[in-house]
Every structure is written in C-alpha cells, then in structure tokens.
Amino acid sequence: MHEKISLSRRVKIKVLNILMYISFILILALVAGLIGYILFRGIPNISWKFLSSKPSLLNGVIGILPNILNTIYIVLITLVIVLPLGVGTAVYLNEYATNRKLVSVIEFATETLAGIPSIIYGLAGMLIFVQFFSIGTSLLAGSLTLVIMTLPTIVRTTQESLKTVPDSYREGSLALGSGKWHMIRTVVLPSSIDGIVTGCILAIGRIVGESAALLFTAGMANNILSLKDAVTPGNAGSTLTVALYMYAKERGEFGVAFAIAAILLILTLLINLSAKLVAKKLKVKVD
Amino acid sequence: MANIIEAHNLNLWYGDHQALKNINLDIQEHKITALIGPSGCGKSTFMKTLNRMNDLVDGCRIEGDVRLNGVDIYKDMDVNILRKKVGMVFQKANPFPMSIYDNIAYGPRLHGIHGKAALDEIVERSLKQAAIWDETKDRLKKNALGMSGGQQQRLCIARAIAVEPDVLLMDESTSALDPISTGKIEELCLELKKKYTIVMVTHNMQQANRISDITAFFLLGELIETGATQDIFLNPQNKKTEEYITGRFG
Numbered sequence: 111m112h113e114k115i116s117l118s119r120r121v122k123i124k125v126l127n128i129l130m131y132i133s134f135i136l137i138l139a140l141v142a143g144l145i146g147y148i149l150f151r152g153i154p155n156i157s158w159k160f161l162s163s164k165p166s167l168l169n170g171v172i173g174i175l176p177n178i179l180n181t182i183y184i185v186l187i188t189l190v191i192v193l194p195l196g197v198g199t200a201v202y203l204n205e206y207a208t209n210r211k212l213v214s215v216i217e218f219a220t221e222t223l224a225g226i227p228s229i230i231y232g233l234a235g236m237l238i239f240v241q242f243f244s245i246g247t248s249l250l251a252g253s254l255t256l257v258i259m260t261l262p263t264i265v266r267t268t269q270e271s272l273k274t275v276p277d278s279y280r281e282g283s284l285a286l287g288s289g290k291w292h293m294i295r296t297v298v299l300p301s302s303i304d305g306i307v308t309g310c311i312l313a314i315g316r317i318v319g320e321s322a323a324l325l326f327t328a329g330m331a332n333n334i335l336s337l338k339d340a341v342t343p344g345n346a347g348s349t350l351t352v353a354l355y356m357y358a359k360e361r362g363e364f365g366v367a368f369a370i371a372a373i374l375l376i377l378t379l380l381i382n383l384s385a386k387l388v389a390k391k392l393k394v395k396v397d
Numbered sequence: 398m399a400n401i402i403e404a405h406n407l408n409l410w411y412g413d414h415q416a417l418k419n420i421n422l423d424i425q426e427h428k429i430t431a432l433i434g435p436s437g438c439g440k441s442t443f444m445k446t447l448n449r450m451n452d453l454v455d456g457c458r459i460e461g462d463v464r465l466n467g468v469d470i471y472k473d474m475d476v477n478i479l480r481k482k483v484g485m486v487f488q489k490a491n492p493f494p495m496s497i498y499d500n501i502a503y504g505p506r507l508h509g510i511h512g513k514a515a516l517d518e519i520v521e522r523s524l525k526q527a528a529i530w531d532e533t534k535d536r537l538k539k540n541a542l543g544m545s546g547g548q549q550q551r552l553c554i555a556r557a558i559a560v561e562p563d564v565l566l567m568d569e570s571t572s573a574l575d576p577i578s579t580g581k582i583e584e585l586c587l588e589l590k591k592k593y594t595i596v597m598v599t600h601n602m603q604q605a606n607r608i609s610d611i612t613a614f615f616l617l618g619e620l621i622e623t624g625a626t627q628d629i630f631l632n633p634q635n636k637k638t639e640e641y642i643t644g645r646f647g
Contacts, residue, residue: 208455276491278487278489278491279491279493279494281450281453281487281491282487282491282492282493282553282556283493283503284450284453284480285448285450285480285484285485285487285557286480286481286484286503286504286507286556286557286560287477287478287479287480287481287504287507287508287560288477288507289477292507296503296507297493300494300495301494
C-alpha cells in the first residue's frame with residue numbers, strides 16, 4: 111500500500127516551491143548585481159591619492175579623505191550620544207515604567223518618529239540645533255540631528271531584545287538579594303546585548319546612508335578635521351553620502367560617485383563586522 | 398526546637414482575590430517543612446511571602462507579620478538583606494546564561510566578595526555541598542546552560558547556598574525532573590538541613606512523606622492542618638487532609 115496525496119495538492123506544492131526558488135534567485139541576483147556593478151564601476155577610480163587627499167579645484171585634485179573622516183566622526187558622535195539615551199529609554203520602558211498608558215504613548219511616539227522622512231529631521235535639526243542653539247552648520251549639529259533620527263531604532267530593538275530575556279533570570283537574580291539596577295546590569299543587559307548590537311548596526315546603516323538630514327545640518331565642506339574639531343560647534347563637513355550626492359548631481363563626476371559608493375559599501379561592511387565582534391566580546395565569556 | 402520563621406495572622410490579596418486567609422505557621426530550624434495542597438491553595442504564595450517575592454506581583458497586598466529570627470521582614474528588614482538570608486530555588490532551573498563559576502559567584506560578588514581566592518573557595522564549597530562538584534570541576538568556565546536539567550537545578554541550589562542563607566525555599570524544585578535527578582535532590586536536602594532550614598512546596602505526596610519533618614496542608618488559602626509529617630500522613634486530624642493525601646481530590 112502506498113498512498114499518495116491528491117494530484118491538486120502535489121501541483122500546488124510544486125508551484126509554490128518553484129515560486130519560492132524564483133524569488134530566492136531574484137533577490138540573490140539583485141543583491142549580487144548591485145554590489146557587482148558598484149564595485150565594477152567604482153574600484154577602477156579608487157587610488158591611494160583619491161583616498162588620502164582632500165579635493166582642490168585649483169589643483170584639479172579629487173580626494174575623499176575628509177569625507178571618510180567625517181563619516182566616521184558622525185557615526186561615532188551619534189552613537190556615543192544615542193546609545194546611552196536609547197538603551198536607557200528602553201530599559202526604563204521595559205523594566206521600570208509601571209504606567210502602561212504612558213508606555214504605550216511613548217512607544218507610539220517612537221514609532222511615529224521612525225516613520226518621518228529624513229528631510230524633515232534635517233529641517234528640524236537646522237532650526238533647532240544650527241540656529242536656535244547656534245551650533246552652526248557643523249558635524250556636531252548633524253550628529254545631534256541623527257541622534258533624534260536613530261533614537262527610535264535603538265529604543266525599539268533594545269526593547270524587543272529586553273522582552274526576550276526570560277523573567278526567570280530576573281527572579282533568580284532578585285532572589286539572591288540583587289537590587290533592581292544590579293539585576294539589570296549583570297543579567298538582563300548582558301543577555302540582550304545581541305539586540306542592542308543589531309540596533310547599532312541598523313542605526314549605523316541609517317547614519318552612513320543619510321544625506322537629506324545632513325545637507326542642512328552638517329553642511330558640505332571638505333576640510334580635513336580632527337576628532338576635536340568634529341565635536342566643536344561651527345565645523346561643517348560632508349559625509350561620503352553627501353559627497354556622493356554632490357559629485358553625481360552638481361558636478362556630473364559619475365566615476366567619483368561610484369568610487370565613493372564602493373567605499374561606502376566596504377565601510378559599512380567593516381563597521382558591521384566590528385560591531386558583531388564587539389558583541390561577541392561583550393557577551394558573557396563562556397566557550 | 399527553635400522557630401526560625403514565625404508567620405502571624407497573615408492575610409494576602411491579589412487584587413480582590415484573597416489568596417491567604419489568616420495563616421499562622423512557624424518554621425522550625427534545621428527541619429524540612431513541606432507545604433502541600435492542591436493547585437491554587439496558596440502554598441506557593443505563602444512561601445513567597447517568606448522572601449517577599451510577592452512584592453513583584455502587581456496588586457499584591459499583605460497584612461499580618463512574618464518574623465525571621467524575631468525581626469519583622471516587612472517592616473524592619475531591607476528586602477535585599479532578607480533575600481540573602483532566605484534563598485530560593487525555583488520550579489524550573491534558572492541558571493544565568495554565564496559560566497558555572499560565574500553563576501555561583503554571582504551572589505557572593507553581589508554581597509561584596511571580590512577576591513579571587515575567596516570566590517574560588519566559595520564556588521568549590523557550594524558545588525560540593527550541592528553534590529555537583531565532581532561533575533563540574535573540570536568545566537567551571539563552561540556555560541551553565543549546557544548542563545542537563547537535573548544538573549542545572551543542583552547548580553541553582555549551589556548558587557542559592559553560596560551566599561550562606563539561613564533558610565532555603567524550594568518551589569516544586571523537582572517537579573520538572575526525572576526520578577533519578579529527583580532522588581539526588583531529595584538526598585541533598587536531607588544533607589543540607591543540617592546546615593540550613595528548608596521550606597519546600599511539593600505536589601508529590603511521596604516526596605513530602607519521604608523527606609520532610611513537618612508538613613503543612615493548605616486548602617483554598619487556609620492552613621488546614623500542620624504537624625509532624627508522620628502524624629499528618631498516618632493519622633490526619635482533619636477529614637480534608639485525609640482525603641487529599643489519600644488522593645481523593647486535588
């Protein structure tokens with residue numbers, strides 16, 4: 111006796127399988143094609159000089175060192191501010207807040223914040239940081255704007271990850287005589303470090319990819335700045351993405367634009383990998 | 398025998414529901430006290446008033462007093478100090494996602510012991526007391542979550558006794574384990590009562606009969622009967638107790 115399922119079901123399964131494979135190949139081809147094309151067009155334009163000098167119209171030099179540095183600065187400054195703020199908010203919402211209504215209002219607000227187009231953050235950042243607080247068009251103002259923009263991401267991912275920590279860990283720690291903060295610091299946060307790092311990676315992705323919010327706030331200057339300059343008000347600078355926009359749109363230098371795109375790809379990859387490495391280091395040391 | 402814990406006129410509400418009704422129960426030092434009764438009878442709730450884990454429940458309200466060595470734990474004692482003195486082992490083993498060593502050292506570190514030599518000594522002593530040293534001594538740096546259920550539960554016992562509590566609460570701590578692991582933990586309890594006082598909640602009548610010295614029977618939030626375990630099992634005074642332990646309801 112060998113029973114078989116009906117023909118129509120077999121056909122359905124077959125069709126669904128085929129559709130699944132098609133989508134898989136489509137996605138793979140899209141990603142590989144995009145990356146391949148960018149690298150193919152970009153890499154021939156990358157040279158040591160391109161990476162290590164600043165641009166000068168007088169000498170006809172095109173270099174992106176200032177932009178690479180600015181990107182790194184903005185990522186660093188933004189994360190340094192947004193991480194304590196975002197993780198702290200998530201910890202408060204998940205572990206301390208008892209007013210459910212307030213929590214849902216704050217959650218709704220963060221979700222709304224996440225859905226706002228970035229040009230509006232740029233506008234608000236310009237009005238608030240650049241003008242009202244008179245920080246001037248600067249990397250600092252850009253970073254502060256991005257802090258507001260990435261805050262929802264960090265809060266949401268951290269919150270989701272805090273929710274996955276079993277209550278039995280919390281109870282176990284409290285039953286040994288921990289205070290609440292000690293319990294959070296030693297058991298809850300280490301268990302949710304994965305989620306926090308995921309939030310960081312997503313935030314970094316948004317920061318590196320952001321142009322609209324930075325055009326108004328961080329400006330378009332191409333000077334080489336030190337980290338100290340970067341946190342000083344009034345020092346404008348363009349990130350790689352803004353520079354890419356400038357070269358492609360204003361000057362029609364598509365070779366340069368693709369080179370920057372390739373650098374961006376590689377930079378994002380490096381930052382993500384190092385974030386994962388840090389997570390591994392922070393995760394409770396066990397083998 | 399001296400009483401280490403005295404609960405007096407204890408009433409407890411979860412919102413509008415009264416979960417404990419006027420409980421008077423003393424816990425004797427260096428004895429195993431078993432709390433028995435059908436689900437929802439208040440035995441776990443009573444046990445959790447002893448280390449104030451009920452504080453974590455929203456809408457929980459308590460009247461009456463519980464004294465540990467004569468001190469009112471709800472009025473005159475810091476809750477963190479109380480929980481150091483009254484340790485707890487949960488129904489489901491809940492080792493922290495860290496190494497075996499760090500699990501045991503968690504409590505001592507919390508209470509201010511940081512020297513490596515001192516911690517090493519505490520870890521070894523606690524694991525030995527919990528009869529799990531031989532199985533763990535070569536893998537102290539390994540993740541505790543990699544151990545079997547029974548081992549994890551004994552690790553949790555070791556973690557609880559690492560802070561040298563006076564009382565150890567065990568909330569159905571063997572209910573998720575196989576008979577062999579259960580047997581090991583029961584044997585361990587008999588050993589541990591020399592040093593600590595044990596209060597256990599159990600659904601397992603044989604277990605209560607085998608290892609406890611004193612049994613307290615709860616029903617619908619009331620303490621129906623308490624006494625020496627032999628008396629309760631051989632010669633219960635209350636009809637309901639008899640019906641429960643002979644398996645006629647519950």
